[in-house]
Amino acid sequence: MDKVKINDFDNVVVRFSGDSGDGMQLTGTLFSNLSAILGNEISTFPDFPSEIRAPQGTVGGVSGFQVHLGSNKIFTPGDNPDVLVVMNPAALKVNAPSIKNNSVLIFDTDNFEKSDFEKAGFLTLNPFQELSISETVQLIPVPLSSLTQKSLEGLGFDNKTVLRSKNMFALGLICWLFNRPIDKAIHFLENKFRKKKEVLSANVKVLTDGFNYGNNLHLSISTFQVEKSKHVESGKYTSISGNKATAWGLIAAAQKSGLQLFLGGYPITPATDVMQELVLYKNLGVKVIQAEDEIAGITTSLGASFAGCLAATNTSGPGLALKSEAIGLAVMAELPIVIIDVMRGGPSTGLPTKTEQTDLLQALYGRNGESPAVVMAAGTPADCFHFAYMASKIALEFMTPVILLSDAFIGNGSSLWKLPRLEDLPSITPHYTKAGLEKVNVTSRDQNTKVRYWSIPGTEGFGHRNGGLEKDYNTGAISVDALNHQKMVDTRKEKVQNVSNIIPDVVIEGDDTAEILVVGWGGTHGHLLNAVSNINASGKKLALAHFNYINPLPKNTEDVFGKFKKVVVCELNTGQFVSYLRSKVSGVEFLQYNKVQGQPFTVSELESHFNSLLK
Amino acid sequence: METTNIQYTAKDFKSDQYVRWCPGCGDHAVLNSLQKVLADLAIPPHQTAIISGIGCSSRLPYYVTSYGFHTIHGRGAAIATGVKVANPKLSVWQITGDGDCLAIGGNHFIHSVRRNVDINVLLFNNQIYGLTKGQFSPTTKKGFVTKSSPFGTVERPFRPAELAFGARGTFFARFLDVDLKVAQSVMLAAAKHKGTSVIESLVNCIIFNNGAHGWLAEKENRPDRTIVLEHGKPMIFGKERNKGLVLDGMTLKVVTIGEDGVTESDILVHDAHAQDSTIQLKLAMMEGPEMPIAMGVIREVQEETYDAAMEQQILNEQANSKIKTFDDLIASCEQWEM
Secondary structure, three states, X not given: OOOOOEEEEOEEEEEEEEEOOOOHHHHHHHHHHHHHHOOOEEEEEEEOOOOOOOOOXXXXXXXXXXXXXXXXXXXXXXXXXXXXXXXXXXHHHHHHHHOOOXXXXXXXXXXXXXXXXXXXXXXXXXXXXXXXXXOOOEEEEEOXXXXXXXXXXXXXXXXXXXXXXXXXXXXXXHHHHOOOOHHHHHHHHHHHOOOOHHHHXXXXXXXHHHHHHXXXXXXXXXXXXXXXXXXXXXXXXXEEEHHHHHHHHHXXXXXXXXXXXXXXXXXXXXXXXXXXXXXXXXXXXXXXXXXXXXXXXXXXXXXXXXXXXXXXXEEOXXXXXXXXXXXXXXXXXXXXXXXXXXXXXXXXXXXXXXXXXXXXXXXXXXXXXXXXXXXXXXXXOOHHHHHHHHHHHHHHHHOOEEEEEEEXXXXXXXXXXXXXXXXXXXXXXXXXXXXXXXXXXXXOEOOOXXXXXXXXXXXXXXXXXEEOOOEOOOOOOEOOOHHHHHHHHHHHHHXXXXXXXXXXXXXXXXXXXXXXXXXXXXXXXXXXXXXHHHHHHOOXXXXXXXXXXXXXXXXXXXXXXXXXXXXXXXXXXXXXXHHHHHHHOOOOOEEEEEOOOOOOOOHHHHHHHHHHHHO | OOOOOOOOOHHHHEOOOOOOOOOOOOHHHHHHHHHHHHHHHOOOHHHEEEEEOOOOHHHHHHHEOOEEEEOOOOOXXXXXXXXXXXXXXXXXXXXXXXXXXXXXXXXXXHHHHHHOOOOEEEEEEOOOEOOOOOEOOOOOOOOOOEOOEOOOOOOOOOOHHHHHHHOOOOEEEEEEOOOHHHHHHHHHHHHHOOOOEEEEEEOOEOOOEOOOXXXXXXXXXXXXXXXXXXXXXXXXXXXXXXXXXXXXXXXXXXXXXXXXXXXXXXXXXXXXXXXXXXXHHHHHOOOOOOOOEEEEEEEEOOOOOHHHHHHHHHHHHHHHOOOOOHHHHHHHOOOEEO
8 A cells, every 4th residue: 555645635526426315415414514614615506316216226316516616715615526436337327428527427336237337337347437437537436335334333223324324434534534533423413313323333333434445545646635625714614505594594684673574485495495494483472384385385475565564485496486476576565575586497397406597588578467576586695695685675675576586506505604703794784664744655665775674564554555556656556547557657667777776886806908798697607706716826817897786776777787798697697687687788899608418617617718709 | 353342334335436336236235235334343433455357246336435456357356355354354345246256256256265265255146147238148048048049048057056165165155135134144154154155146237138047036936945054943934834854865856844744853954063964965956846055154164264364474484484574584595695
């Protein structure tokens, strides 16, 4: 055996891949949190099939978890892994296209038998040759299954527990490889399996043996040393997923505005976690209804809004389609509501667990009549907190539905999050009917902002009838008057446009003296910024303008575009934001770069496209 | 719901809006009865929220002085659920019709009943779509000719009671639009019941389905063709008050007191509070002309309401948790200095 060498790395990408029952998500999450606690920046990307348990050993059931950790600024979960762990040949096959030269590939030799090759659809007994895996890849064969069995031999565990613990052997090995102290990992396991002492003791034993296996055998590979990040602002941090951050943003907004939080939801991948997170916080007075369908998800919520709550609903593309009539009612009744759409691959059921940005036009236009709503999009997992908070603020201060777009990539992925304090967050002032406003009715509004006053049922003196019929501008009574309808349509539009008065300008990142501006929105921010930074580092000029506020657009949008010769809009659809920009901003020739594969951009494909534009 | 000592009259609940239903429509009578009941309940107008969907009857919130929300087709039950759960102190009424409640809104209807949210569902059943000018509804009798069934419907109708019972309803009552006395007593009982109170109001659509309930509504024959059920009272009806209901094996049967040795003591006594709904359902499903149509409160049982159960869970968690604020939540999560 070679002597152990230690290599210093700024950033490393690790991917765990196996059957959907192999525990890859847990392994990946534990390793990510461990790295974050030790001071690394992290960004994670769980990528799993929609089948809960596809046939074992087949490519359809491969589940992966990737983490990017580093001592430098991390924007994305990384493109291709430096270290790949595959639990079977199917996982090898699925990951083959992303295996890069000189990377480390650890595989479970116990699952690399003839029958395993057949299940994964290999034609020969040499999958590495069949997939043309580069010879520069360091193959580390480890009999994970049998070593796990040996580790637990004679301790009285049933076979199922034994087999399910092999992911911990892999985790132990990876901890050794990255010089991670194992006691911290054990601490995580203790929290996770607090109520399952059996499972805990099995996992701890296997984890420890996996770590010692690497340590004792001095596997002939270099270990990785990733130092603490020096680039983060000092303070207290945690690792948070986008969906959890979204839920916490709503909780913070409810307390800041002094309102009860209400969520009407319905289970839908990949948005369910927002509901499941919020339902934990009955201690904070959060009310959650798991409704009978998507429509009831938003309509119970709209009822709660009418009754005076901070109301929200969580969904994904197909659910947003079902909610569109109710969003129209919220537009017409001018009631505050936050609609969270964690986008997935479509159309129809599409690719439920994969990421896309294909709901933008649905969010902007998917309703009958002239029906403007505020549309925003979060950029990173941790960002979801801020934008869920701001979506609530805008809904309550402008009496309007706000659609917040997230996606499977940032919703399920995690990043570092600097813990906020409530007092540091922006104020939220719901637009209540004021005492002293005599004769206020359902359409009475602030003449400057055009925002109507919110009278809460139970308040004496402000009883009113709201509804989906057009109302008279002055009296609030139902009206089919021609000119009144025009005035009301214009008023509702103007009100939403007025939101641009409180949102920040779009900022230029990268080199603002460049001729080419890259434009993106929502969950692609990390990849775009990473690619633009790399191009800048190579000595070329390129700038980035990333949008989180889409309707209305930031006020400086047209000015920013005007500073560049070319504007290239990059998005995970066939060109939805670019078509919106073409309708809103004149005098700019927009180029576009699109991908619709259920996967995020890779930094390398973006760089190569930008380089081709810069030639 | 907080009642007060203020004496209200029906007038206190009449809004300034002109009532736009057709002259002779059964909805007028139900509106008047409701306004009387709201006054009798002594709940202040601002503590009442009236939620409706779409259809002729769903215009009702505009005509009542209270908080009202005229929403979208079929979704009234879900919206009313949200209102009640958000603020359980409000007295919440859902106004709906046979199309709104049982066709497009069927799913929300059965689920609000199943959850037993404390709302009062006033279902106007005229067996027709009125506002879209005369198409058959889920309660239209099979074979009936309408604009969308020129050769007669081939559909079997729903019976609202059966749906409410099937969804494990805790309260079901029925009244006829023209019978103000029963209408008011039933609505009052519904408002006082904790849970989803389903009230089927048989109303006449004078334009598109005139006389659908006419054979019941005729004042002269009404006592023979309907029976007004009261908890704890024998099931006696008829002009002469000499007809009654008995159980013959598993079947309800009409008998005449004084004939074949039948005495008043043989007549079934109505038990609206029985958890076992077998007889209540049989009563609700009686059809003429052989049997009288049951009116009044047919089922009224106590079970925990959804909104109260949720409140209680929140109170329990709040009492037992150290996390009281957002900052506490932040402090509780796994964290590290960087």
